[in-house]
Amino acid sequence: MITVELDNPRLQQTLSRIEWAVGDLAPLMRGVAAEMASQTEENFEVEGRPDWADLSDVTTERRAKSGNWPGQMLQVSAAGLAASITSHSDDSSALVGSNKPYAAMMHFGGDQSEFPHLWGDIPGRPYLPMDTEGLLQPEAEEAILELALNHLEKAALA
16 A cells, blocks of 8 residues: 655644644544545546546557547546545544555556556556645645634634
């Protein structure tokens, strides 16, 4: 399993302030996990934000021969990558990801020189709400900050 930790000082600082002020972050973490899963679904639906690289001619030809083209990228089968996305949260963390062995390759990409079994280089197609460098997508950052601020406001009014 590959773990990628987001290094987003603004988000981490906000969450730390909320933890100090509120204590119980479990409800917020459930919301964050759900939001990250929703952002991931959106990425699959629109094929990336920003747009994913087009499929290679070789891949398009292979998919056409098997009856899977035209179609959406990264969604060849009903039990594939998009369907494998899960989320989890506890009192201090929120996770979203996939247990598919090829999940990291599809997100981050890979070079045939490093992975000889590939039929060509695979560009990164970030489906998680972060780019290939691990930076949170602006849409996800804004949504999570809004959740955090709403959580803090509720705690302050309680």
